[in-house]
Amino acid sequence: MPAKWLKDTVFYEIYPQSFYDTNGDGIGDINGIIEKLDYIKGLGCNALWINPCFDSPFKDAGYDVRDYKKVAPRYGTNNDLYRLFHIAHEKGIRVLLDLVPGHTSEEHAWFQESKKANPTAYADRYIWTSGWFQGCRNIPVIGGEAERNGTYLLNFFKCQPALNYGFLKPEESWQMPVDAPGPLATREAIKDVMRFWLSHGCDGFRVDMANSLVKYDDENKSATSAVWQDVRRMLDAEFPDAAMVAEWSCPPQALRAGYDMDFYLDWGTNGYGALMRDYNQAGKKPGDADNSYFRAASTHDMSKFLGEYMAWYADTRELGYISLITCNHDTTRPAFNMSPRELKLAYAFLFTMPGVPFLYYGDEIGMRYLDVPTKEGGYTRTGSRTPMQWNRGKNLGFSEGCADSLYLPVDPAPDAPTVEAQAGDPDSLLETVRAILALRHAQPDLQADAGLELLCAEPGQPLVYRRGSLALAVNAAARPMEAALDAQGKQIIFAIGSAEEKDGRLQLGAQSFAVLK
Numbered sequence: 001m002p003a004k005w006l007k008d009t010v011f012y013e014i015y016p017q018s019f020y021d022t023n024g025d026g027i028g029d030i031n032g033i034i035e036k037l038d039y040i041k042g043l044g045c046n047a048l049w050i051n052p053c054f055d056s057p058f059k060d061a062g063y064d065v066r067d068y069k070k071v072a073p074r075y076g077t078n079n080d081l082y083r084l085f086h087i088a089h090e091k092g093i094r095v096l097l098d099l100v101p102g103h104t105s106e107e108h109a110w111f112q113e114s115k116k117a118n119p120t121a122y123a124d125r126y127i128w129t130s131g132w133f134q135g136c137r138n139i140p141v142i143g144g145e146a147e148r149n150g151t152y153l154l155n156f157f158k159c160q161p162a163l164n165y166g167f168l169k170p171e172e173s174w175q176m177p178v179d180a181p182g183p184l185a186t187r188e189a190i191k192d193v194m195r196f197w198l199s200h201g202c203d204g205f206r207v208d209m210a211n212s213l214v215k216y217d218d219e220n221k222s223a224t225s226a227v228w229q230d231v232r233r234m235l236d237a238e239f240p241d242a243a244m245v246a247e248w249s250c251p252p253q254a255l256r257a258g259y260d261m262d263f264y265l266d267w268g269t270n271g272y273g274a275l276m277r278d279y280n281q282a283g284k285k286p287g288d289a290d291n292s293y294f295r296a297a298s299t300h301d302m303s304k305f306l307g308e309y310m311a312w313y314a315d316t317r318e319l320g321y322i323s324l325i326t327c328n329h330d331t332t333r334p335a336f337n338m339s340p341r342e343l344k345l346a347y348a349f350l351f352t353m354p355g356v357p358f359l360y361y362g363d364e365i366g367m368r369y370l371d372v373p374t375k376e377g378g379y380t381r382t383g384s385r386t387p388m389q390w391n392r393g394k395n396l397g398f399s400e401g402c403a404d405s406l407y408l409p410v411d412p413a414p415d416a417p418t419v420e421a422q423a424g425d426p427d428s429l430l431e432t433v434r435a436i437l438a439l440r441h442a443q444p445d446l447q448a449d450a451g452l453e454l455l456c457a458e459p460g461q462p463l464v465y466r467r468g469s470l471a472l473a474v475n476a477a478a479r480p481m482e483a484a485l486d487a488q489g490k491q492i493i494f495a496i497g498s499a500e501e502k503d504g505r506l507q508l509g510a511q512s513f514a515v516l517k
Contacts, residue, residue: 002260002320003204003243005094007448010351010437011358012045015329016053016075017061017407018387019361021398026405028387028398030076034084037091039419044437045359047094049206049245051329053081057107059159060377061329061385062098063208064105068193078200085201096245097197099205101190102212103155103162106145110189111161115146124182125189127153127164127215130174137171139215150174155212157377163190165213168223178214178223187227191234204243210259211248221250225257232258245323245356251312255320261356263323264309266331271305272324276334276346290337294346296478296511301459313354313452321355321448326363333362333384336369340429341511344496345476348513349463351436352472354452362388364433365417375408386410391420432496439494439515445470456484462508471516473499475508483508490516 020032030053040048052062055070062072071078088095104111113122127136128150135141136153142161143151155162166183167175176182194205214223235242245261248254249270254262266273278292291298293305312322326347327333334343343366351357369383378385386408390397396410396418403409410416422428440446445468455471456464462475462483471490473483475497488504497512508514 002448003241005241006243006260006321006356008441008444009047009094009356009448010045010440011047011049011096011323011356012040012043013049013051013325013328013358013360015051015361015385018385018398020388020390021401024399024401025074026399026401027074027407029074030071030080030084034080034087037088037093041091041093042434043359043364044434044441046092047096047203048088049096049358050098052098052100052208057105057159058376059105060157061375063100063377064103064107064157064159065100066105066107067109068104069196082200085203089201094203094243095201096204096206096243097202098208099190099194100208101163102209103160106159106161115148115152117147117149124164124176124180125186126161128174129153130172134174137216153215155209162215163213165215165224165227167215168217171216175215178226187230191231194231194235195238198239198242203241204245204260206245206247207259208247210246210254210257211250221253221257225253228257228259251316251320251322255316259320261321261323263325263328263358264312265325265328271308274302274304275349276338277332279337292337294338294342294349294476296339296342296476298476299459300461300463300476302457302463303459306454306457310454317354317451323356323358324350324353325358325360326350327360327384328358329360329385330381331360331384332380333360333367333369335363335366340366341497342476343429344432345474345511345513347433348436348496349474351433351440352446352467352515354448354450354467356448359433360384364430365389365419365422366429367417368411368413370409370411372408382408389416389418391418435494443470444468458484469517473506473508473514473516475510475512478510480507480509482506483514485516487516493517 017028019028020036021028022031053075054065055067055072056062071081110122110125113120114126132143140154141151153162163186164182166178211221213227217223243260246254246259248262249265249267251262264272275293279290293302370386375382387398387410422430450468453466462473462481464473464483464485475481483506485506487501487506494515498509499514500507
């Protein structure tokens with residue numbers, strides 16, 4: 001069963017280099033996160049996921065870890081992170097760190113030892129072929145960069161050699177089974193990293209590429225799942241309150257592997273993409289025809305999402321939680337193609353569904369996706385990683401440093417959204433997010449484990465669903481509509497736009513949302 005504290009939790013994802021800079025070097029830091037904890041708490045978020053903050057050469061924005069147990073100097077020190085844990089806990093905020101278990105940086109000390117010609121204790125920490133002219137089926141390899149007579153497998157970019165968790169069904173002499181000493185040692189090394197941060201106050205981990213560990217794994221990821229089940233046993237015994245969320249996007253697998261939560265991510269042409277990023281579906285590009293569900297001009301067909309989500313939900317609701325996101329560091333910000341009103345409706349839906357939702361920094365004010373050059377391996381993702389926009393001051397309040405020293409440029413538009421401009425305005429996106437999250441915290445029937453029943457999901461009609469004693473309705477269209485809901489005797493306790501009961505029916509204005517009790 002998932003950690004009990006997740007029942008009433010909303011996460012805020014922080015890309016640390018872009019959140020808040022306290023020393024004027026143009027890069028966000030841990031002290032900046034500490035200074036903004038009250039803001040985060042005031043939003044209604046009571047947990048953080050911090051993208052990798054460990055020592056790294058930053059060829060992939062920190063997802064190329066050089067030292068798992070050392071905070072990158074650009075962000076501060078280990079003591080700064082320990083202080084963040086302490087102060088966050090005092091404020092009732094939990095903290096997840098980003099664990100990268102599938103690979104390290106090529107500069108990691110383990111890899112430097114593993115690549116030596118004479119075997120060391122780390123020789124089998126990574127996956128090496130048995131000769132310099134040998135490749136691997138379906139997995140890229142790198143050769144010519146080590147004394148060792150072999151090529152090494154990659155897990156993603158060239159700078160990220162794959163850690164060795166073994167092969168489900170070895171085909172070559174150099175491919176070790178999952179229970180060989182090398183793969184078992186790798187597993188224990190990652191457990192050791194987890195113990196280190198948990199013992200210093202971390203509350204758990206978001207796990208990068210969680211399904212990528214064992215190679216040639218079957219479609220059910222049975223061997224990788226076994227690794228995580230072993231990790232879960234360690235956590236249950238030593239840190240029973242710790243939580244993990246998987247970058248897996250297959251809850252039936254991830255939750256059975258021992259995870260508390262699994263992200264429903266915008267991968268390929270799946271259902272989540274149909275909600276806000278339909279322009280990515282079927283090979284479309286930004287600017288092409290966009291039938292995203294929450295766009296006012298769409299056909300409002302949620303069947304692709306619901307067909308996938310409801311099957312997962314029915315299969316896993318007793319195991320853990322599906323986590324819906326507004327965005328993340330890999331995804332185009334939803335303000336790219338959606339108006340503030342459309343965003344309000346989308347967020348209202350995401351934050352009133354079962355499971356544990358995640359809000360990406362800046363989405364609460366509608367930060368835009370910017371057309372900027374790639375930075376630290378971000379490529380097209382870089383436009384969603386720009387600095388947080390706090391006020392109309394220097395660098396939009398992100399940093400007192402020179403503009404040319406900033407990690408990435410801030411939004412140059414005169415109407416760039418900021419926290420300062422929206423705070424206190426009840427019609428703003430920011431205050432709407434605060435109101436929705438306050439409602440979620442106040443109503444147990446809107447929290448992670450309360451049930452879900454679809455009442456109407458017909459294309460072109462308002463979406464109506466039940467959470468416990470509450471009925472919820474979304475009219476994403478640009479015209480008034482009647483919801484398929486008996487509203488007689490029910491009270492509207494929250495609304496976006498106009499909603500009223502008339503002759504026992506719920507009348508929804510254009511682009512509106514309502515919660516009835």
